[in-house]
Each structure stands twice: as structure tokens, then as C-alpha cells.
Amino acid sequence: MDHPISPSASDPTPRLALRLWREALSPYKGRLAISFGFMVALAGAEFAFILATQWIFAGLSPTEESRFTANAADVVVWGPVLILVLGLFQAAVFYGQVVTSQGIGISLMRDVQQKMYDRILTLDLAQTEGDGAGPLVSRFTNDMAVLRTSLVRAPNGVRDGVRLIGIVVALVVLDPILFLAVLLIYPVVGLPVTWLGKRIRHLGRHVQRQIGELTGVLTESVQGRRMITSYRLEDYERRRLGEAFEERHRLLHRLLRINAANEPVITVIGAVAIAAIIGIAAFRIDAGLMSGADLVAFLVAMALLSAPARGLGTLNAALQEGFSALERMFDVLDRRPTITDRPGARSLSLPAGPPDIRFEGVHFAYREGEPILRGIDLTVPAGATVALVGPSGAGKSSLFGLIPRLYEAESGRILIAGQAIDSVTLASIRDAIALVSQDAVLFDDTVGANIRFGRADADDEALKAAAVAAAAHDFIEALPQGYQTPVGERGEKLSGGQRQRVALARAFLKDAPILLLDEATAALDAESERLIDEALKRLAAGRTTLVIAHRLSTVCDADLICVMDRGQIVETGTHAELVAKGGLYARLAALQFGEAT
Numbered sequence: 001m002d003h004p005i006s007p008s009a010s011d012p013t014p015r016l017a018l019r020l021w022r023e024a025l026s027p028y029k030g031r032l033a034i035s036f037g038f039m040v041a042l043a044g045a046e047f048a049f050i051l052a053t054q055w056i057f058a059g060l061s062p063t064e065e066s067r068f069t070a071n072a073a074d075v076v077v078w079g080p081v082l083i084l085v086l087g088l089f090q091a092a093v094f095y096g097q098v099v100t101s102q103g104i105g106i107s108l109m110r111d112v113q114q115k116m117y118d119r120i121l122t123l124d125l126a127q128t129e130g131d132g133a134g135p136l137v138s139r140f141t142n143d144m145a146v147l148r149t150s151l152v153r154a155p156n157g158v159r160d161g162v163r164l165i166g167i168v169v170a171l172v173v174l175d176p177i178l179f180l181a182v183l184l185i186y187p188v189v190g191l192p193v194t195w196l197g198k199r200i201r202h203l204g205r206h207v208q209r210q211i212g213e214l215t216g217v218l219t220e221s222v223q224g225r226r227m228i229t230s231y232r233l234e235d236y237e238r239r240r241l242g243e244a245f246e247e248r249h250r251l252l253h254r255l256l257r258i259n260a261a262n263e264p265v266i267t268v269i270g271a272v273a274i275a276a277i278i279g280i281a282a283f284r285i286d287a288g289l290m291s292g293a294d295l296v297a298f299l300v301a302m303a304l305l306s307a308p309a310r311g312l313g314t315l316n317a318a319l320q321e322g323f324s325a326l327e328r329m330f331d332v333l334d335r336r337p338t339i340t341d342r343p344g345a346r347s348l349s350l351p352a353g354p355p356d357i358r359f360e361g362v363h364f365a366y367r368e369g370e371p372i373l374r375g376i377d378l379t380v381p382a383g384a385t386v387a388l389v390g391p392s393g394a395g396k397s398s399l400f401g402l403i404p405r406l407y408e409a410e411s412g413r414i415l416i417a418g419q420a421i422d423s424v425t426l427a428s429i430r431d432a433i434a435l436v437s438q439d440a441v442l443f444d445d446t447v448g449a450n451i452r453f454g455r456a457d458a459d460d461e462a463l464k465a466a467a468v469a470a471a472a473h474d475f476i477e478a479l480p481q482g483y484q485t486p487v488g489e490r491g492e493k494l495s496g497g498q499r500q501r502v503a504l505a506r507a508f509l510k511d512a513p514i515l516l517l518d519e520a521t522a523a524l525d526a527e528s529e530r531l532i533d534e535a536l537k538r539l540a541a542g543r544t545t546l547v548i549a550h551r552l553s554t555v556c557d558a559d560l561i562c563v564m565d566r567g568q569i570v571e572t573g574t575h576a577e578l579v580a581k582g583g584l585y586a587r588l589a590a591l592q593f594g595e596a597t
């Protein structure tokens, strides 16, 4: 696996942002431009709103001669209209901005999801199975959720930035000197708020930790009732728990006081700031450098400033979280499969009849140093049925997995019709193999669709013929919607035996020359067992079949039985030969098939 993007000492954010742009955002250039246009329009509307208040208040200020100034008549008519129009315009661009920019986020998520899934489909099984599956699924669930939050907040942050610029320009236009004064005042009055915020977070963590400790003590104490009662430790425990309850009470009270102080402190600070502004403004108005209307507009602008300023304050945290989720998602996109077609690989060329399969000195391990298959030599003659038996963990399923190249052998060769499987294309090998596994994997679709996975272009006649051959047609016809009946998640609406027959029908439809059959271990009722047995016989006829056998009837019918133990083939022969030999098979058969042997 290569990981070009890995956490490093240097800040990965610029690199991630660049990559996000190149691989995900650039197709949305047009929509991004529109969305930015809306943001600028919104900022413009706010700017206009501030100046409109100034114009209105300038018009409505009483003068000595009359109750209104000269342009009052205009203001009385047009003031309300202007505010209304600006409000409507703001509402419309706000809506447009949210829909376009968050719409881009939603589309981007779909793209990344699709890309990740496409990548996963190409990966080796080893990279996605077992331990690998959980983290991969979490890329789609947890990381996607985090990314979604960021994708909502990032455009809001840009919008807040643009709005802030508009408001600051308005403040400068109204009175640059007063604006400078605000710039100096704000950091000073802002300090207590920051300090309070830190205290609240600190205390909050403390409370969380104490709750954890208390839970531990409580659990210990409640579970230890037997001990407490028999040793009469009640008083000791009451004191011990009492101290913990008291500590919690004390912490919660502190948190309460500090939380309760938060709002009042903000109010006081706001009052101090506004008082300072009014104080300074009073001097400037008195000196004729500023009008009362300027001051009103200035205060309106200050009020408008707080929302975008708060939004920008929390933007960074949201972005950082989003980027780390994105990094983990890119990591999936950067993975590469190791089992691939060799350059210039040709299709497997198949003989007219079924092909033979040969294993030559095959060694295999999932992890280095833990060999699973150790020197497998095995020939499955063309058209024959070979049964694999052996204790659990012997390596039977692993041997199966090597044939369609789900996993790669460490050494040795596997040949189909004389061609090494790693020299031909993956698609042609997988086309030549029908796999019927014991868990009979069905997807949440109709019965018909599940069979058709065998061969997508099969017509209804072929579909029905396959179902008949698999002894599935009758039960399917009896379902409420016949072939159109949904099977439910993992085929839960069908019985175990029915699921297996659907899986068999799929293999009939695929009509591949090689059959890999992993028999069900779960017991079926006698009727299902008989139907499946007969279907299997029909399916194996004229194909080269390798079967992991769990049933007596299968081993008795096999041309050859290979007994595996700890990664090796330890015995081969027919059922009768192996029973007579009295080795591992004889013991296994006695255990597994009981008196039947």
C-alpha cells in the first residue's frame, strides 16, 4: 500500500486543501462562483442596510425649526420601503447562498463516497476483510458525518468572512476614528470572555473525569454488596461514597456559578464597550465631526458584527476536524491492490470440456511467519469431483480462495488447464469459476435478481431453467410475488435451505466449467437435504468440482477425498479406502458422520 498523504510534522492542511480542490471541488467551479456571488450580495445588502439606517436617522432627526430635517418627507415614504426591500433581498440571497454552497457539499460527499467504494472494490480481499472491514466502513459513516459538518460550516465561514468585510467597510465609511477606537477596545474587553470560556471547558473536563471515577466506585460497591454485608462495611462504604457524592456536588456548584456568570459578564462587557463608543462619539458629535445618525448606524453595524465574528471564531476547529476526516478518506483512495493483471495478460483459454486444476508446491500465509498452507500438491482431474475434508482451521477455505486469486500464494503455482492463474486475466479466471459458499450470500433484492447475478444477460427462460435445475423453481413460484419477491437483507425472508437453492440456481445460470462448493455445516431438514443433494449432483456433472465437504453423501460421491490437516494434505483416497486405513479421516468420519460410516 502506498500512502502519499500521511500525517507528518509539517501541517498537512494546505496539501489537503489543494488536493480537495483538484480532485473533488474543481468540477463545481461554476456553482462555487454562484455561491460566492450570493455571499458578496449578502454582504452588500448588509452594507446598504447600515448606510440606510444612517440616511433614515439623519432624515428623522429634529432640528430647531421643525420636527424633521429637510429630507424627512423622502424618509417617511421611502425609509420603510427601503428597509423592506433590503430585508427581502437579504432573505433571498441568504437562501440562495445556503442552497448552492451546501448543495456543493452534498454533491462532493456523494462523489467521495462513490470514489472510495469504487476503490474498495478493486482492493485485495486481504485489505478489506476481517480487521480491515471496520475501519473502512467507518470511513463511510463516522468520517463522512464529520466531513458533512465541516462542509456545512466551511461555506458559512467564508460567508461570515465576506460579511465581516462588508460591515468593517461600513464602519470605516461611517467614522474611521471611532472604528480605530473600537479596534483598540475590543481585545481588552474580550479578555474576560475568553478566560471564562477556558474555565468552563476546564471545569467541564474535571466534572467528566469525576463522573467516571464515581461510576467506578459505585459499580465496585454495588457489586461488592455480599462482601460489604458480611464484613459489615456499611459505614465505611457510606463514608467513601459520601465523599465522592460531595465532591461531585462541589464541582457542579462551581460549574453552575461559572456558567451563570457567563451571560452577565458578556452583558456587562457589551455595556462597557457601547458606553465607551458612546462616550467617544459624544466628543466627536460635540466637535461636529460626527452626527447622531452616524452613531446609530455605527451601533447597528456593531450589532450586526457579532454573529459573523462568532461564526469565524469556531470555524477553525470545524475545518481541522473536516480535514482529518478527509485525510483518512484520501487514504482509502490511495490504496492500491496487489493482486492485479500482469501487463499483457491474456484471457484463460479453456478446453471444450471442463479443465483440470493443479496445485504445485503451494505455500500460503495471511501474515508473514504464520503459514496456513504448507506445500500443497493436488491435481483435480478434468470433470472430476474432489472433496476436501479436515478439522476446522486446516486451511480448506484458504485453499479455495487461492483459485479465483482472492489471495495470492507465497510460492508454488496453481494451473487451470495448464495455464498459471497469475499469467492470465483476473476477469477470465473469475468468469470460469462458480462459487457456492456455505453462507449462501444473497443481496437485498428480488429472488430473480439474486439468481441473475450468475449471468446478468440471462433471459427469463434461462433463469427459470436454472431455478428448476436447482430445485428452487417450485418454492419461488409459491412466493407471494414469485421471482419478483424481495428476499430481504441477507435473504432473511427465505429459509436456510431456500437460500442455498437460490445460490445453486445462480451457479447453474453462470454455467462455469469450474465449481467451488463450500458445503453448509448447518443441518437441514431431510427434504431440503435431498433436494439440494440431487441439485448438487446435477450441478457437478460435466464440471471440475472442488468441494469442502461436511456431509457423508458428498464424500461418498467424490472421485477423490483429500484430507487436510494444519495446512497440508495428509491423506488421499476414496471414502472406503480411507476408512479402511484407519487414519485421520476414519476418526473424522466417525465423529462427523457418526454411525452412518
Ligand SMILES: Nc1ncnc2c1ncn2[C@@H]1O[C@H](COP(=O)(O)OP(=O)(O)OP(=O)(O)O)[C@@H](O)[C@H]1O
Pocket: 129, 130, 366, 367, 372, 390, 391, 392, 393, 394, 395, 396, 397, 398, 399
Ligand atoms: N482472512 C484471514 N486472515 C487471517 N487469517 C485467516 C483468514 N482466514 C482464515 N484465517 C486463518 O487461517 C487458518 C485456516 O483457515 P481456513 O478457513 O482456511 O480453514 P478451514 O479448514 O476452511 O476451516 P473451517 O472448516 O473452520 O472453515 C485458520 O487458522 C484461520 O484462523
